[in-house]
Amino acid sequence: MTSRRHFLQTSLLAAGALALPRGGSAATASGARVVSTWDFGVGANAAAWQVLGAGGSALDAVEAGARWAEADLCNPTVGRCGNPDRDGVLTLDASIMDGDGRCGAVAALEDIDHPVSVARAVMEKTPHVMLVGQGAQQFAVSQGFEKKPLLTEGAKQAWREWLKTAQYQPQINAEREQRFKDRRPGDKSNHDTLGILALDASGKLAGACTTSGMAWKLHGRVGDSPIIGAGLYVDNEVGAATASGVGEEMVRNAASFLVVELMRQGRSPMEACREAIERVVRKRPEASKRLQVCFLALNKHGEAGAFALHKGFVYALRDDGSGPHDRLHDSASVYTTEQT
Template identity: 85%
Template sequence: MSSRRQFLQTSLMAAGALALPGGQVDASKPANAIARVVSTWDFGVGANRVAWGVLARGGSALDAVEAGARWAESDLCNATVGRCGNPDRDGVLTLDASIMDGDGRCGAVAALEDIVHPVSVARAVMEKTPHVMLVGQGAQQFAVAQGFEKTPLLTDTARQAWREWQKTSQYTPQINAERRQRPGDASNHDTLGILALDAGGHLAGACTTSGMAWKMHGRVGDSPIIGAGLYVDNDVGAATASGVGEEMVRNAASFLVVELMRQGRSPAQACREAIERVVRKRPEASKRLQVCFLAMNRQGEVGAFALHKGFVYAMHDGGPGPHDRLHDSSSVYASEQT
């Protein structure tokens, strides 16, 4: 009886785990994990395609999310992400980004000017300094020292949009403005948040944004704040956020979502519970602002939730059916306000 039990245990371990050199078993690889990449908003489809190209070649989740974010920063022309972003109220375009590996390593930059790829500078901060975040002139100085080229990024279209805004200088966050992005649109917040799970069962995530249009000079939102706009833990899962960043900072939102998954919630349940906490703490503000969470656990299960209807996320994997998929998120409020 004992021999039979030992045989079954050995067989199950061999069938259900990834063998390592020397006959060891990799117990850290989650059972049934599916390589997958997910991103916020419909423009996440383009970011996912680039990221999936990395994963399909056997690349790491960290390389994948950096590649996807770089696409958004340079190839996408969007009023709230990267080179086509709208400036602050002083007419200055500043960029924020963060990147995090599932092993806890992370890096970020904030209020960075005239550098095309802030997410790659954030990765350099993670890998080449003892720090987590660099900001402003110091971030730019570091980027140049690492070989990044200074390039004026404010486009003529964004400059004209800023001049038009100056006629009234009114600032009001717009719910779901992200879905109506065109160069120069007067929309004023968004993030590309991207999460990936690779074939080895490792997670990573990245965020990149030009922040709120017409923000006060020096304002930093949640995107470069580890635990607010992004958090990743190989033992549990990953989460990212979009919308008005101040609400994510106030609630350490992405960390909260991951911790709720650690306690046993599914990604969708964790996102919903985090959103409900925002509503409980600031019920009146929640009616005027959009806040969205996107999460993936270590098995590759994905979920999202938002304050207001209209948040969509993109998913790409190697499974059956269409690889580029857009999903509508459930929300607290059923109507899509503008």
């Protein structure tokens, strides 16, 4: 079996040979396309493509991609291998949204695998949009999800190491290769959400977001990922957007909704992401030098684009066009050197 490291390396090589129009990516003839945040998006896209490639729906595809990240990736920022809060408790957040406006979310969910699927159950089986905490767990169990401890020994060890200083400061970017190595105490990959957007062959859009949130956060903290309009927004008439980075900034700016609305006004996906980032800078110029904020967008024509505050954000793209099917793209950024 091809290793994740080899998969990532070949994807990076493919990215270097790709020319992108207008700072984004043109659609293929069939129109099916999936994009995901960060380099672990390559694996999420592969899982999603098993659905899209068979003619399945964008909604099923993004759920499949997010489930891969939650279970198989074993990443300290997503799913069952996530780092806990400062009390040593692992809580998970997720959202899912269809292009017709239906959406569901869970926040501060404990001891349940696949929060994205619980979020979909909220969307399809309740009159609500979001369930949180114990209520979300109770609902998940009622829907047949198994309750089980998820905190790994690696995450416990990292938490114990953090307790020696108990200092918290978000890192602008973690070393991306570290996500594919064995977990080590003090891993700084503490805000790399998996956001995934898909366009299916019928022209329908969907998106999903899943995360374990910031490592060592205050117990009960919820970021942007489960908040529709902040971490995720999808509209079949326009496009879809998702975010990664320090979630409070996305919440303050209703960021993903903003990106979609800017595309509605005629901006390309990259232009919309850039304008949303520039708004963050204008509102909080000093804070923006210390925090990472990243946006990824996909419009109804299949054009993709991204923009970030700081360099280092990458996104993965997959379609059925000629040439390599799995590609990583470096996002442009406001700041070209990482702030310290």
